[in-house]
Amino acid sequence: MDIDTLSEKIVAGDRRALSRAITLIESSRADHRDQAAQLMERLKGAGRQAIRIGLSGTPGVGKSTFIESFGKMLTGQGLRVAVLAVDPSSARSGGSILGDKTRMEELSRDPNAFIRPSPSQSHLGGVARRTREAVAVCEAAGFDVVLIETVGVGQSETVVAEMSDLFILLIAPAGGDELQGVKRGIMEIADIILINKADGDLKPAATRTCSDYSGALRLLRKRPQDPQGFPKAMMVSALERDGLQKSWEEMTALTEWRKENGHFASRREAQARYWFEQEVRQGLLAKLDTPSAREAMQSFAAKVAEGGITPTVAAQELLQGLRD
Amino acid sequence: MDIDTLSEKIVAGDRRALSRAITLIESSRADHRDQAAQLMERLKGAGRQAIRIGLSGTPGVGKSTFIESFGKMLTGQGLRVAVLAVDPSSARSGGSILGDKTRMEELSRDPNAFIRPSPSQSHLGGVARRTREAVAVCEAAGFDVVLIETVGVGQSETVVAEMSDLFILLIAPAGGDELQGVKRGIMEIADIILINKADGDLKPAATRTCSDYSGALRLLRKRPQDPQGFPKAMMVSALERDGLQKSWEEMTALTEWRKENGHFASRREAQARYWFEQEVRQGLLAKLDTPSAREAMQSFAAKVAEGGITPTVAAQELLQGLRD
Structure with missing residues (x-):
């Protein structure tokens, strides 16, 4: 074709x-x-525009259940939903642990949903480019919502945030010291923090955790792209499908506000610039990604480690070799 | 010459x-x-080898006073001490805020001490290379101790840790929630945490803070390069010159243990490899650092932001232009 x-x-x-x-x-x-x-x-x-929602959370917070319930709710309202994943670990494990369709049984059979696991690539950079392009394809295909999930290892949250209009952090109810477990950098990019599992025995803990995060978010510096009250923390129960509609309303309200105030468009522009710069850098660094370059790197690195040559001179000689 | x-x-x-x-x-x-x-x-x-000590701490923890007191103590024992700085902000402010000799009046007049402010460069990468080379020069010049200080903004702690044998984090006594203020990544690279200002009114707070950090350090995963009891937190008063000798004894004990167990040499080897790889990457990316490349980057970035071209194709075209 x-x-x-x-x-x-x-x-x-x-x-x-x-x-x-x-x-x-x-x-x-x-x-x-x-x-x-x-x-x-x-x-x-x-010329089509979806809402791109980045979603992160550590294993065990109920991400799959959330996507299943949240996705079904959206398709139930006539919206078309695509689910993509950025999983830097998929290269190592030889297969994606995310986006596994069996985890989202109902949603994967839904004609208005499209689920695609993370591409397996050796570099997060490669995963990022491919996911970013998949997002654009889904958008062109007319999906209303594109969910981009990540398990939140290392840099993957930043990667997802740089291709999303909204960034949602999903967390589980926990003890009082849990706040320390969430990296400060992640708090700072979150637009909405959803405390999942606010049901049954965990409800009191969820309430406490939600209040802790609300407090922590209030301490963060005000960002120009946020209307009054954002970023915010709220409780949901993916299992009991509780709070999902409310969280969707918050997401759309935030998106509308940002569209009206120019922040939606300017964020997408900044993201396009960012990805362009990343592609240029990766293109230059790709010179190191050939068998002969890798061999030269290893051989020089061994000499450098032994102290036979300084890092600077070794780098000069290697770069000269790449040029020739 | x-x-x-x-x-x-x-x-x-x-x-x-x-x-x-x-x-x-x-x-x-x-x-x-x-x-x-x-x-x-x-x-x-x-063939000379100093102990390279990385030292980080936010403004206000008393870094200058500590270096002055600690440095004078070392020179008083006949040791030669060099003080260098990595200050990524120096490029912006047009001058270094660190390594200012007037902050360390006694030490700067000491014939056995050498104080050099941070090189002002536009990139942290440039500051890193120059400081790393200055460390090696001081080592060849026969200094026994090279202190490399940083204010700990962004990536500068990592840069300093990658050129140090030991990494010391200096902090001030504070309330119970202060632990959250220290980035987890920094805790993980610290060998010794010194709670400064353990004097006068602040003594009880220092004791509490020291105990909090001791607890937090115990929760971290054991690293192969640490003997029993490390990393550790301890109190000092740079002002009253209290605890400095003890902290130096801990530093030398740790260094000796690492030398005997091969960790000292292997860390230096790994650092040499790291800097070699950084130099190679920076060398490749230097292609972007010419007026014409910057102009092309800006012009493509503007087109990308407008949506006139995708990031991938723009990057391809720019890279093709750099090649021609």
């Missing part, structure tokens, strides 16, 4: 074309990369 | 030669960079 036809079918809502496009995006073959770049250029003219 | 002579004078302990070498290192002129690289190659044969 040529790129024009593929592009048209995606815009027409053809799911097989969508899957095929994402497979193309995830390929590391040079000709596929070229075709993918062409496709992305073609699709950006579709 | 040629590089051979400069090198000999440094090894012979000539302070003017030392200052001159560091000025050469800090220059960004290409011929100076080449000479500096030659000098570093020459000096690595000196």
Whole structure:
């Protein structure tokens, strides 16, 4: 299928074309990369705009259950929902632990939902590019909401936040010292913190945790992209499907406010710049990603470690070798 | 003066030669960079080894007073002490706020001490390289202790830790929730946490803070490079020169243990590898640091932000332009 036809079918809502496009995006073959770049250029003219929601949470907070319940609620309202994942661990484990369709049984059978696991790549940079392009394809395909989930290891939250309009942090009820467990940097990028499992025995703990986070959020510096009351913490129960509608209302209210005040567009612009700069840097650093460069790196690194040459001179010689 | 002579004078302990070498290192002129690289190659044969101590602390913890008191104590024992600084803010403010000799009046007049402010550079990467090279020059010049201080903004602690044998975190006595203020990542790289200002009215608070940090350090995962009891928290008063000798004994005990167990050498090897890789990456990214590249970056970034081109294609075109 040529790129024009593929592009048209995606815009027409053809799911097989969508899957095929994402497979193309995830390929590391040079000709596929070229075709993918062409496709992305073609699709950006579709002019459709989804709400891109980044969702992070450590294992055990109930992310899958939340996505299942939240996604079903949205499709129940006639919205089309895509679920993508950024999982830096998928390269190591040889398969994605996220986006596993069996975790979201109902949603994965829903004709208005599309679930795609994380691409397995050796670098977070590679996962980031492919996910970012998959987001754009889903948007062109007419999805209303694109959920991008991550397990929140290392830099992956930053990566997801840089491709999302909203960033949601999902946490579990816990003891009083739990606040320390959440990295400060993550608190600072969250728009809404959802305390999940606010049901049954855990309800009192959830209430306390929610109040702790509300307090902590109030201490953060006010960001220009937030209306009064944001960022905020609230309780949900994905299991009992409680609070989900309210959380969706908060998300849409925040999005509307940001659209009206220009922050939505300026965030997307800043993100596009950011990804452009990342691509340029990765393109330059790709020179190190050849067998001969890797071999030279290792051999120089060994000499440097022995003290036979300084890091600076070793780097100069290696770079000279790459140029020749 | 040629590089051979400069090198000999440094090894012979000539302070003017030392200052001159560091000025050469800090220059960004290409011929100076080449000479500096030659000098570093020459000096690595000196075979001298100082204890490199990284020291971090937020403004107000009494870093200058600590360095003054601690440094004077060491020179009083016949040791030669160099004080260098990594200050990423110096580029912005146009001058270093650290390493200011007027802050360490006694030490700066001490013939066995050498104090050098942070090089002012636009990139932390540039400051890092220059400081790392200054450390090696001071080591070749026969200093017994090289203190590398940083104010601990952003990545600067990591930079300092990657050029130190020991990493000391200096903190002030505070209320019970202060633990949250210290980034978890910093706790994890600290070898010794010194609670300063353990004097006068603040003594009870210092005792409590010390106990809080001792508890927090016990919760961290055991690192292979630590003997029993490390990392540890202890109290000092730089003002009353109290606890300084004890802290120095802990530093030397830790260093001796690491030397005997091979961790000292392997850390230096790993650091050399790390800096080599950083230099290679920076060398590749330096292509972006020309007026024409910056102009092209800006022009493409504007198009990308407008949505006129995707980040991927813009990056491809820019990289193609750099190649031609």
